[in-house]
Amino acid sequence: MRGSKKVRAGVIGTGMGRYHMEGYLSHPKCELAAVCDINLERARALAAEYGAEQVFRDYRELLAMEELDIVSVAVPTYLHARMTIAALGAGKHVLCEKPMATKLADAEAMVRAARRAKRRLMINMSYRFSPLQQEMHRRIGSGELGRIYYAKSHYTRRNGIPLGANSWFVRKRAAGGGASLDLGVHAFDLVWWLMGCPKPAWVLGGVYSEMLPARAAQLGVEGDVDDLAAAMVRLRSGQVIFFEASWDGHQPGHEGYEIYGTKGGVSCRDWERGLKMTLHLEDSRGRSVDRPVKARGKSANACQHFVDVCLDRRKKMLASGEECLTVARVLDAMNQSQKTGKPVKV
Numbered sequence: 107m108r109g110s111k112k113v114r115a116g117v118i119g120t121g122m123g124r125y126h127m128e129g130y131l132s133h134p135k136c137e138l139a140a141v142c143d144i145n146l147e148r149a150r151a152l153a154a155e156y157g158a159e160q161v162f163r164d165y166r167e168l169l170a171m172e173e174l175d176i177v178s179v180a181v182p183t184y185l186h187a188r189m190t191i192a193a194l195g196a197g198k199h200v201l202c203e204k205p206m207a208t209k210l211a212d213a214e215a216m217v218r219a220a221r222r223a224k225r226r227l228m229i230n231m232s233y234r235f236s237p238l239q240q241e242m243h244r245r246i247g248s249g250e251l252g253r254i255y256y257a258k259s260h261y262t263r264r265n266g267i268p269l270g271a272n273s274w275f276v277r278k279r280a281a282g283g284g285a286s287l288d289l290g291v292h293a294f295d296l297v298w299w300l301m302g303c304p305k306p307a308w309v310l311g312g313v314y315s316e317m318l319p320a321r322a323a324q325l326g327v328e329g330d331v332d333d334l335a336a337a338m339v340r341l342r343s344g345q346v347i348f349f350e351a352s353w354d355g356h357q358p359g360h361e362g363y364e365i366y367g368t369k370g371g372v373s374c375r376d377w378e379r380g381l382k383m384t385l386h387l388e389d390s391r392g393r394s395v396d397r398p399v400k401a402r403g404k405s406a407n408a409c410q411h412f413v414d415v416c417l418d419r420r421k422k423m424l425a426s427g428e429e430c431l432t433v434a435r436v437l438d439a440m441n442q443s444q445k446t447g448k449p450v451k452v
């Protein structure tokens with residue numbers, strides 16, 4: 107990357123992409139050079155708001171900008187692989203939104219393209235960047251909870267199917283899957299990453315679409331994805347992760363996890379808003395003690411971190427394409443397990 111000049115970033119997509127723009131601008135060594143969206147009016151408005159000089163409707167024109175170092179891909183999921191592979195081929199580092207792709211083969215192709223181009227590919231597993239989750243990652247990694255042997259994770263909503271303006275989320279061709287991908291990706295990834303990304307062995311899953319057909323019909327929207335998914339993932343090291351994700355169902359929605367270690371456990375509630383994390387330990391007399399976990403200051407957001415790892419290629423990426431490909435493999439196995447009714451090897 108070029109000497110003392112600022113790193114130049116371009117963002118494709120202006121929904122979630124807006125947060126990428128803000129993220130890049132919050133890094134002192136980065137500037138936002140270009141914005142792209144098929145909704146040109148919105149792209150122009152955001153480029154003006156955030157001071158980007160170039161605005162495009164066609165992402166290929168943005169990728170043709172030689173001076174661009176980094177590209178964010180924040181468009182509907184079916185476009186992730188196509189745009190990511192083209193951006194890597196054009197010599198850019200890519201920060202792509204989650205889930206990686208609609209199909210496992212596409213996610214694999216993205217990782218191959220990054221290797222071929224010798225460029226960095228990171229996926230925005232946004233919850234990993236929370237200062238509290240990072241604090242817990244450090245503590246688990248240092249052995250504070252002993253050996254982790256079991257974890258469960260839930261990301262569920264009540265009557266929360268995205269059927270409005272974002273209705274591409276409910277079409278399989280555009281999204282690849284429903285709650286299983288949209289929320290399941292976080293539900294599995296967060297605890298798996300906290301456990302140190304152990305290799306998965308097999309997945310037994312159930313994937314359902316029981317609420318969506320009637321809700322979509324009521325609004326005249328076409329939807330053909332799942333609204334609830336649950337899976338048990340056996341890891342090669344013997345641990346088990348159970349996770350569930352749903353957009354709808356007759357239950358109060360919640361997000362959180364519980365992680366069981368031989369020396370202590372941790373529970374997390376409401377990671378979307380009002381995050382609370384508690385350590386569950388025993389004192390020297392064997393009495394149960396609960397301690398709230400506090401973060402040590404701030405941590406870099408995903409875009410700041412991505413700029414840092416692109417400036418210094420020796421730095422480890424917090425959510426590399428390769429790591430996230432394993433997450434995609436688990437989600438794919440969960441869907442296959444629904445079809446076969448059996449555990450599926452990963």
Ligand SMILES: NC(=O)c1ccc[n+]([C@@H]2O[C@H](COP(=O)([O-])OP(=O)(O)OC[C@H]3O[C@@H](n4cnc5c(N)ncnc54)[C@H](O)[C@@H]3O)[C@@H](O)[C@H]2O)c1
Pocket residue numbers: 118119120121122123142143144145163165180181182183185203204205230231232272288
């Ligand atoms: N990390 C997270 O927690 C998180 C949260 C929300 C969404 N996401 C992900 O971000 C991605 C985008 O979701 P969103 O909520 O922003 O969707 P959105 O529909 O709000 O925005 C997508 C944008 O992409 C634009 N677009 C569509 N096709 C395009 C094309 N060919 N070229 C350029 N622009 C195009 C649309 O006009 C729209 O502005 C999805 O993959 C989603 O899963 C991630």
